[in-house]
């Protein structure tokens with residue numbers, strides 16, 4: 001299993017499963033290496049259905065599959081892991097529920113101290129953001145790109161999230177991020193495969 005790096009696609013919150021599957025397929029075709037299922041609005045049946053399909057899709061393309069927030073759903077679809085933030089389960093609980101091989105990602109917002117604590121608690125990767133203003137999450141904490149240089153010794157991949165697009169992603173990679181997590185900059189258009197290829201290419205060196 002590869003680690004978290006490169007283009008990290010996060011699903012838009014939608015009820016339209018058919019379009020979601022098409023869009024995610026295109027993102028994987030374009031080179032996304034990690035896929036996170038993030039859906040805050042749908043009922044449990046739709047969430048289970050969408051997550052199951054997307055888990056198989058990711059597996060068939062050798063991409064990692066991570067579920068946002070929901071440890072039980074991650075277990076139900078045999079995801080590679082879960083992503084948790086400050087309002088979610090603790091990192092140690094996620095690790096205990098999913099086992100030593102699971103990927104447990106942790107949101108660290110704009111804080112190196114949170115990142116060090118997350119690694120000590122067993123996180124497999126940390127995420128800093130929002131590195132740019134996010135249309136998807138307008139209230140997100142702003143995180144400076146300097147965090148990536150400051151966290152180079154953490155020993156786990158560092159993911160950047162928030163407002164990342166083809167126009168600004170190169171700056172994020174140059175700052176030292178190991179992966180870029182993208183929702184709007186990838187899925188807010190009809191050219192998802194092309195956008196994914198452009199973003200993924202920033203990691204081919």
Ligand SMILES: Cc1ncc(COP(=O)(O)OP(=O)(O)O)c(N)n1
Nearest residue numbers: 068083084085086107127159161181
């Ligand atoms: C890769 C990645 N980074 C950060 C987040 C945000 O998690 P959280 O702070 O728990 O906010 P929600 O996504 O749950 O609204 C993420 N999901 N993925």
Ligand SMILES: Cc1ncsc1CCOP(=O)(O)O
Nearest residue numbers: 134136137162163182183184
């Ligand atoms: C979940 C989350 N956490 C910080 S910003 C954000 C949303 C990222 O979406 P986008 O790539 O559309 O800004």
Ligand SMILES: [Mg+2]
Nearest residue numbers: 069084085088
């Ligand atoms: Mg969360």
